[in-house]
Amino acid sequence: MTDRISQVLVLGGTGKTGRRVADALRRGGLAPVVASRRGPVRFDWADRQTWEPAVSGIEAVYVVDSSGPEASAEVEAFAAVAAGAGVRRLVLLSARVFGEMAGEGLLGTEDAVKASGLEWTILRPTWFAQNFTEERTYFGTLWDGSGELRLPTGGGREAFVDLEDLADVAAAALTQDGHAGRTYVLSGPRSLTFGEAVGQIAEASGRPLHYIPVTEDEFRAELAAAGRADDGILALCRHICEGTGAEPVGGVREALGRAPRDFSDYVNRTDFSSL
Secondary structure (H helix, E strand, O other): OOOOOOOEEEOOOOOOOHHHHHHHHHHOOOOOEEEEOOOOEEOEOOEHHHHHHHHOOOOEEEEOOOOOOOHHHHHHHHHHHHHHOOOOEEEEEOOHHHHHOHHHOOOHHHHHHHOOOOEEEEEEEOOEOOHHHHOHHHHHHHOOOOOEEEEOOOOOEEOOEOHHHHHHHHHHHHHOOOOOOEEEEEOOOOOEEHHHHHHHHHHHHOOOOEEEEOOHHHHHHHHHHOOOOOOOHHHHHHHHHOOOOOOOOOHHHHHHOOOOOOHHHHHHHOOHHHO
C-alpha cells in the first residue's frame, strides 16, 4: 500500500471531462489544482513554460492531450517534466475507438504515458452521452432551431458513457491504489442508435428533435459548405456505422465495483430549458 494521494492536478480542468473530474475529487474531500490555458493555474500544451509550475508539488495528474498532430510527443515530454517534479501517477483520457482502430497509429499518447516510468492508468471511453447537449460543432444543430442531428452513423449503435461515471473512475485512479497499469474501457450498460438517443431526448425535452442519417458524401458536402475540414469525424462515424464498438463493456464496474449509469439517467437529470 502507498499513502493516499491528495495533491492532484487536472489538465483541461474547465473542460467537458476535466471539470467533472475536479468535482469528483472535491466530493472525495480533496482540493484539486485546476489548470487551463486562461485560469489562475495556467497550462498550455503549446507553451512549455507553463508545464513545470503547474506540476510543482503535485502527486497525480489527469491528462487531457492537445488532440493535435504533436500530441504524442507533447505527452512524452510532459511526462518527463512531471517525473522530474516528483509526480507519481498519470491518468490519461484516451478513447475506446483508438484501441479499436490501433492499426491507424492512434495510441501514441497511451504509449508515452506507459513509457514514463510513472504509475499510469488509461481511460478509453465510448462517445459521451453529454455530447448531445454540450458538443456544439456537430451536435449543436439539435438546439439551433432546426432540431436535426445529421451524421453518417446510419443505424449503428453506441453504448454512450455518462461523463459522471468517467469522472468517478478518473478520481479513483488518481487517488486510490489498485488502478496502476490498468486500461479501463468505459461505456454505458446498453447500446443505442443515434435515433433512439435523440428520441429519448426529444421526449424528455418536449421538443421536436430528430436524427437524420446522411451518407458520408452528403456529410462531407455539408462540412465543406460550412467551411469545415474533416477533422477525423468521418472515421469516427464510420466506426459506429459499421458496428465495430457497439457492445457495452465493463470498465466502470471493473474500476468502481458498480454498474454504469444508463443513458436515461443522463436524460432525466438534464435541464433542457437552457438549451
